[in-house]
């Protein structure tokens with residue numbers, strides 16, 4: 001009842017509190033941190049994909065004026081290596097050999113970056129190159145050889161199949177097979193990666209400024225790897241210019257920077273330039289899947305078999321290899337929103353002489369959706385059925401929730417069928433089909449692609465680590481204003497706004513009276529950070545639980561001070577009052593004053609002060625968001641150029657905290673999906689040189705590449721706190737499949753199917769000509 | 774590092790400066806690290822991303838591609854220069870209202886490009902706005918809300 005009295009901030013389109021500082025150029029990103037005496041680092045990186053280091057001559061660099069130190073492995077013998085999981089780890093500076101182009105070999109510390117780079121030019125290293133391992137299918141069989149002599153190239157292997165798979169597969173009336181492939185990509189945050197470190201002059205503790213998504217994990221890594229007790233390390237995350245999973249790792253450079261600050265007792269900073277970023281930020285995707293599908297004459301899919309392969313690069317990224325995430329999760333969600341009873345998967349993750357593979361938004365999702373939706377479309381075309389109709393025949397029914405998929409994952413309730421039908425209506429599917437037939441007669445090739453997706457969110461473990469919970473400390477200051485600290489690592493998601501919205505509702509205070517603290521291990525309670533679409537549901541859950549506990553405390557105070565029953569107290573606009581008697585009220589400020597300074601009046605049994613820390617661990621190990629994307633493209637069959645002309649999304653991520661922010665996330669993810677399908681590929685040549693080392697070669701979507709999007713929401717609450725589900729990745733899980741399918745649909749007259757991403761104009765022309773000839 | 778320094782005089786956001794610079798320092802570096810105007814961001818130093826966009830005599834340029842010495846005698850405007858002493862400019866307000874920024878890293882460059890467009894053409898259509906923004910990459914927003922924010926500045930308030 002008190003609930004109804006308050007303005008509901010949850011679900012409101014609140015403009016972000018972060019914006020003014022960002023809009024006025026006042027925000028402080030990593031490279032904006034400048035401290036007197038700060039040194040800068042440049043790295044000498046491997047020019048070879050695989051080579052032994054024969055000899056290093058560092059003298060000239062050491063003697064160069066303005067250089068303070070030159071570090072090799074000998075000065076920094078630290079390995080990024082989770083020995084419990086992997087046979088291999090990466091030395092933060094190369095040790096005797098290099099395994100990928102761009103691997104850090106030597107660190108030059110100088111008075112500024114220009115000087116450090118000059119000195120880096122003077123470093124002479126003799127290498128004896130080896131034949132690099134570059135092809136995933138060869139690597140699987142240890143060809144041309146092992147990347148790491150003491151261990152096979154396959155570092156992760158897993159097999160799974162549903163009981164009765166073989167028979168069900170064999171007996172099915174129809175079969176198709178296809179190979180699906182995604183190229184290497186990377187997140188390309190517009191702010192490059194960077195780290196700064198210094199010894200705090202007052203306390204002697206090591207302070208590390210890190211552009212990371214996971215502050216506490218970073219503190220743990222630095223503490224463990226450099227053997228500094230955790231309480232003597234502070235990690236501060238300044239403004240972060242995008243993360244997308246790429247900033248969830250601990251990198252060699254982070255450790256070197258921290259080590260230099262410790263060694264030289266000087267503040268020090270390293271900021272990546274764009275070429276370094278493309279070489280050394282974790283790469284993502286790089287999957288090959290050999291898929292077979294069995295189905296009946298009505299288009300009902302009976303079984304899917306998939307050999308999943310991913311190229312993990314030279315070393316497992318720390319602390320997890322993206323290849324394992326790409327494959328093992330894909331294997332568990334491969335059947336997507338469809339009720340497909342049988343599944344058999346074999347996973348192989350291999351080493352190569354390429355940059356380590358890590359997370360990029362939607363890890364596993366783009367390839368799994370590409371397959372799942374690509375399979376449905378292939379079945380439809382084979383049987384001469386409409387792809388929408390084949391989806392209808394296979395979608396999970398509402399009465400099947402909670403639904404256990406063929407891999408054993410449990411889906412909580414969603415709006416699978418409704419969102420699908422709504423999305424078709426939004427785009428005008430039937431009308432499009434009529435128009436498409438006429439267009440084709442005039443030589444215009446338009447196509448529509450449907451992608452019905454599931455998005456596992458708020459998982460007990462994710463790229464943000466195996467911390468399945470999140471924490472929130474709420475403190476009402478003596479003035480009645482609120483600070484709330486969380487262990488999140490936002491990179492543009494607007495947590496300062498969304499978390500404040502949740503807390504404002506619970507406490508009945510105004511949004512402006514709440515400040516959200518994050519990203520500083522000294523102020524934030526221990527938490528997992530941001531990644532794996534967990535901040536909304538788990539971070540938000542922690543904010544709600546802490547808020548509720550604080551609310552209960554405020555009610556006790558108010559009841560005591562107003563001499564009323566607790567059940568009669570209502571909260572709102574920074575006040576507490578007796579229901580129906582608004583004159584009998586007390587401000588939160590007065591309550592706070594009482595709690596801190598007038599302590600004799602504190603109700604019995606309550607502690608002094610107003611501070612609460614709550615931790616929230618969702619009961620379910622995962623909560624599934626869902627939705628449908630529909631893309632319309634036009635393909636110019638003479639130039640091979642594809643344009644995405646219309647796009648519709650129906651999204652269901654449970655209860656919305658802030659619809660505008662959710663829409664921003666969706667639009668950004670769709671743009672990234674368009675990039676994944678049409679533009680973005682990290683290409684290596686036959687020597688293992690990365691040839692896409694600038695943004696002129698690695699192309700990102702521009703404003704003209706992305707169409708207007710129509711977005712609709714559905715809200716099927718989770719049974720977690722607040723009914724919130726995660727949503728950071730769904731748009732990039734769904735969109736590549738939608739766009740790829742639209743291209744396949746446009747090229748149906750040529751019997752073509754897209755099976756490799758990205759689809760370049762050359763590939764389009766090849767598909768057109770194959771048939772045309 | 775015996776690189777000789779020279780003194781450059783330039784005007785930034787209406788204020789005259791004399792700075793000692795090395796001939797190889799980019800304008801972006803000098804604005805950020807010598808003058809403390811860190812609102813100008815650097816995303817690529819390859820002239821592609823547009824995060825470093827500033828105005829040189831009122832025209833948008835990429836400050837990562839210009840040497841500071843080339844700015845001698847010119848008037849530079851950065852995001853700090855288009856921000857009023859109190860509050861936000863109308864375009865900044867529109868960005869805020871339309872959720873045209875997430876991480877904010879591309880935002881200063883976007884604002885300068887968009888503001889220059891609007892001064893040239895106060896009522897651009899959507900295609901013109903998208904075309905004008907092609908030199909500014911944003912990885913977070915998918916551009917839609919940025920385009921909406923710019924269109925809302927038209928005298929008609931966003932309606933065509």
Ligand code: FES
Nearest residue numbers: 816817818823837
């Ligand atoms: S930093 Fe100048 S264009 Fe990217």
Ligand code: FES
Nearest residue numbers: 875876879911913
């Ligand atoms: S808001 Fe992050 S790059 Fe544009």
